[in-house]
Amino acid sequence: MKTVVVTDSTAYLTLEERQRLNVHMIPLSVNIEGTIYDEEIDITASEFYDRVRGAKEFPKTTQPPIGKFVELFETLAKDYDDIVTIHLSSGISGTFQGAVQAGDMVDGVNLYAFDSEVAAYLQGLYVKEAAIKAAEGASGAEVMAHLETLRPTREEYIIVDDLQHLQRGGRLSAAAALIGGLLQVKPVLTFQNKVIVPFEKIRTRKKALRRVEDQLDVAVEKHGALRATVIHGNCEAEATEWMNSLAEKHPTVDFTLSYFGPVIGTHLGEGSIALGWIKKV
Numbered sequence: 001m002k003t004v005v006v007t008d009s010t011a012y013l014t015l016e017e018r019q020r021l022n023v024h025m026i027p028l029s030v031n032i033e034g035t036i037y038d039e040e041i042d043i044t045a046s047e048f049y050d051r052v053r054g055a056k057e058f059p060k061t062t063q064p065p066i067g068k069f070v071e072l073f074e075t076l077a078k079d080y081d082d083i084v085t086i087h088l089s090s091g092i093s094g095t096f097q098g099a100v101q102a103g104d105m106v107d108g109v110n111l112y113a114f115d116s117e118v119a120a121y122l123q124g125l126y127v128k129e130a131a132i133k134a135a136e137g138a139s140g141a142e143v144m145a146h147l148e149t150l151r152p153t154r155e156e157y158i159i160v161d162d163l164q165h166l167q168r169g170g171r172l173s174a175a176a177a178l179i180g181g182l183l184q185v186k187p188v189l190t191f192q193n194k195v196i197v198p199f200e201k202i203r204t205r206k207k208a209l210r211r212v213e214d215q216l217d218v219a220v221e222k223h224g225a226l227r228a229t230v231i232h233g234n235c236e237a238e239a240t241e242w243m244n245s246l247a248e249k250h251p252t253v254d255f256t257l258s259y260f261g262p263v264i265g266t267h268l269g270e271g272s273i274a275l276g277w278i279k280k281v
Contacts, residue, residue, distance in 0.1 A: 003134040003143060004076050006085040008064065008095050009040040011124035012231075012261050021131035024076065026068050028095065030262040031060040039262040048262035049234040049270050059266045063095040069102030077109035082140030084112045086127050086147075088119040091194025092267075112140040114147050117194045121229040121258035122156050122276035129278075149281070153223055156276030157199060157212040158189040160268050188212060209242065212275050216246065216253075225252045225280035233260040233272035242273070254280060 007013070009027040018025055027038035030048065033055050037043040043051075052059055069085075076083055085103070090096040096115050103111030114130070116123040126147055133143045186208040190199040202208040219226060230246070232239035240257060247255045260268055 001082060001137075001139045002080045003082040003084060003138060003140050004080040005127060005131045005134055005143075006072065006076070006083055006099075007123070007127045008087050009038070009261065010088045010093075010095075010119050010263050011086070011127050012040070012121050012258050012264075013124045013127060017124075017128070021128060022135065023127055023131050024072060026064045026072060026099075028064060028093070028263045029062045030266055031062065033057050036062070037262065043262055045259045045261045045265065046234065048265060052266075053270070059262070061263045061266050063093050063098055066098045066102045066105075069099050070105050073102055073106040073109065073111065077106055080109060082110045082112060082143075084114060084130050084134065084140050084143045086114045086116055086123065086130060088123055088264075089117045089191060089194045090115045091117070091191075092119065092196065110140055112144045114144060115194070117151075118154065118156055118191050118276065120231050120260055120264050120274070120276075121256065122154065122231075122278070124258065125227050125229060125256075125276075125278050126150065150278045153219075153226075153279035154276070155215060155219060156191055156274060157215060158196070158268065158272060158274040159186055159205065159208045159212070160189065161186075161205075161271035209273075213246065216250065216275065216277070219277060220250050220253060223279045225254075226250075226277040227254050227256075227280050228275065228277035229256045229258050231258045231260055231274040231276070233265050233268055234270045235273060239273055242275075246275075252280075253277070 006024045029036050029038050085099045087096040100113045116126050130143045185201045186205045187201050188199045188208050189196050230239050230243040243255050
């Protein structure tokens with residue numbers, strides 16, 4: 001059995017990572033004042049933040065057309081028996097369901113769809129795990145079983161500078177955004193039941209970062225070795241410094257620095273920073 005892995009652009013794997021791991025990517029797109037860009041192809045993360053900073057309209061994001069999935073799946077079906085396709089949470093995008101529907105239209109290959117229930121590079125960690133297993137000769141079913149063993153160990157915490165992005169994008173209720181603004185808090189958010197929800201409301205960014213560090217301490221105590229990622233919205237220097245301090249404290253944790261690209265960055269905003277992990281097995 002030959003297995004191949006597909007994901008979408010919101011995993012934010014680098015081109016080098018995708019090529020090395022034989023991962024195929026379908027892009028989501030962002031509309032900036034009438035111009036549509038496929039992220040990771042037509043526009044970089046830094047270009048995105050530069051362009052939207054002075055934009056008069058709030059960017060809009062769009063999931064991939066089903067036809068793009070069908071075309072890719074049909075091509076891969078010529079060389080592979082199983083396709084494992086891994087996507088951002090179905091609670092914040094229809095991308096996962098679009099991939100499932102496309103799989104029903106393609107003959108000659110078994111499609112296994114995995115809802116990461118998160119987004120960004122934490123989704124990417126699942127993709128990397130799947131690709132490694134596929135390269136070792138695992139079937140689609142075996143890859144899915146491996147991913148499901150990792151799911152209970154996953155945690156993620158997001159600190160945003162401005163809740164208005166989530167509110168305007170429909171990913172957070174207006175009431176939650178209003179409360180956050182009035183109290184001038186730096187809310188720590190997380191994914192729960194596939195959607196973004198408040199984890200805790202904290203007054204300062206420094207204290208919010210410390211609270212997330214506490215959660216990592218607990219996870220290391222529980223699981224031992226982890227694969228973790230620090231993700232930033234155009235605040236690389238701060239993210240790098242934070243990651244280095246975390247790595248020094250936790251030698252059993254493998255850290256990767258990543259970023260919020262155009263699609264996720266539209267909803268979280270510039271200055272967002274996150275930490276997430278899964279158990280290393």
